Amino acid sequence: MLKIKNLHVSVDDTPILKGISLEIKKGEIHAIMGPNGSGKSTLSNVIAGKEDYQITQGTIEFEGKDLLELSAEERAHLGIFLSFQYPVEIPGVSVTNFIKTAINENRKAKGLEPMPAKELLKLIRERMELLNMDKSFLSRSLNEGFSGGEKKRNEIFQLSMLQPKLAILDETDSGLDIDALRIVAKGVNTLRTPENAFLIITHYQRLLEYIVPDFVHVLYNGKIVKTGSKDLALALEEKGYDWIKEEVAI
Amino acid sequence: MEAFKETLLSSFIVFENQLNGQKKSELHKLRQKAFEAFEKYGFPTRKDEDWKYTNLKPIIKHDYKIFHPKEQKLQLDEARKYFLSETDTYRIVFVDGYYASWLSLTTHHQYDICTFSALINRYPEIADEYVGKLINHGDSFTALNTAFAREGAYIFVPDNKIVDKPIEILHFTTPHALPAFQQPRSLLVLGKNSRATVIERHISLSANPVFTNSATEVFLHTGAILDHYKIQTDHYEASLIDNTVYQLQGYSVLNLTTASLGGKFVRNNPIVKLIESMAEAHLWGLTKIDSSELADHHTSIEHIAPHCQSNELYKGIFGGRSTGIFNGKVYVAPHAQKTNAFQQNNNIVLSDKATVNTKPQLEIFANDVKCSHGCTVGQMDENAMFYLRQRGIAADKARALLLLAFAGEIVDKIQLPELRQYVKRIFNQKNHIDFDFDL
């Protein structure tokens, strides 16, 4: 599904990602862990198509298409979704209108008619229930004044509405209380099919107890320095990153 | 000297001679005085502090035609497109500076909703009491307007009356072979505890330059409430200078919404005089212009009495090579304690060729006051753009959505649903996007 080969990315001529290769197949769950500033969000943004990054080397393919040629919205239309580490507050645009616009823009890209209002409302209701969200969110301005946890839950709500093929969760668990974490995990697991895939960025292995990854990668200083099974996450939680840094130094 | 100024000077004598019967009136003396003031000051230049960023030259370079033949050129079917269609309204309509009875819906029943010429002819004592009492002849454009004051809207609402329908004031200019100059002059008097809603528009149907120099005096007596909408969506060859002076007595409320969404050159000079305690003025402005359009809001709030409130929020979006100006003057007199004055001007610049000049101008002589002001000039929020685009919303739609959200705070202040929809539609048209929902 997603094939990243030898990806090098700089910001203002400072290299941030220094040769990343990663392949995610459908049905898989990958986790990326790594110290602050190692380049995890940069990698997610580059996959999702944020501008202002210089791709100095390497390729990203999604279902055989060269992603680097495509705009952020075109990538979204292919089924790539990014749950933001810091969701943006957009005053004046309600959650409902936003999700409606997003869904219909995605449908338009596929040559489909807008979703009938009734169907949309039904889907919204179902998803809000799944995520234990209060209906009052719908009429509020997108993320404006939302608590940290509410913002994250709203990201997962959008994910559940858009049903992407590849969902990247950039620290969606940070800021969630234990119950919310469980609800979000339940949501993700419900949405899981053999056809889609998840890339989960996290600092804590707790989320990975609920959403069990097939692979855990360690991103350090712009490189994937270790890949393992879910046990790697446990080891990291116990021992921190020092041993990895030492290994890398050798 | 500009050819146009010469034309104006020589036309005044002709104009005066036409006004037989009015020669002894107060208005006549006023015109004389105003004319002398204009003769002395001429048009402002960029050396004048108030016109520093507003270049008049491209506007006054034309030698406009001042007098137009009185023809019934505009048909109802054509004019109707510019009326509110679903809202029942009174209408005062002018075509080329003349009252167009066949397009208007006026009344003298419980209140007077008619014309300035009717005021002069039928109610000279009211004219003497109000006309020229607020206008400052130190300003050349208002002086020029007063010198030639002849026609415009006249609204008089007696004490304790609420006007049952919104009032539309429309000024049409029909196609002319030459550049055309218009000078509507209006008077609005709202008696004690009365209420009215007024919508004002200038519409050029000419491909040639049209220049309108409008002046309006508005009196709000104790407890009166006025909702005043100025919807400026004119042709790209049309220019407007709007001087409106409001005088607010105790407990009266002014809600002024100015939507500047088009026109070659638009200058708004609302002057608000809060002369008795507990008066309130709310000024909301929305500007969205492109190409080489210019929109200038020069507001002036005079807190003359204590315990008054003023609140200004102007938002602007500037594309192309457009120019935006906001100058917010707030004067607080020495004894105007407990004044509450708020001012905010937020701008988004969409292109590096567009410019915005924004300046608060506070002159505060009282010590126990709350005055705040702020201004921002920024670009589209790229993080917000990425967020929307990541969800599959195309860049142009994402931009339009963010701009509509930015404008929403002002648009939502429009109380009349049909007018609000209209402004939204024009706004979205300017962004080339239609949304199938209300924000």
Ligand SMILES: Nc1ncnc2c1ncn2[C@@H]1O[C@H](COP(=O)(O)OP(=O)(O)OP(=O)(O)O)[C@@H](O)[C@H]1O
């Ligand atoms: N736009 C930018 N301008 C300058 N530096 C940037 C920019 N974006 C990222 N960086 C730098 O790149 C490095 C990687 O940042 P990134 O946000 O990808 O880290 P991260 O692994 O997600 O960290 P965290 O765990 O704290 O979220 C950091 O040193 C950061 O300061």
Ligand SMILES: [Mg+2]
């Ligand atoms: Mg990060």
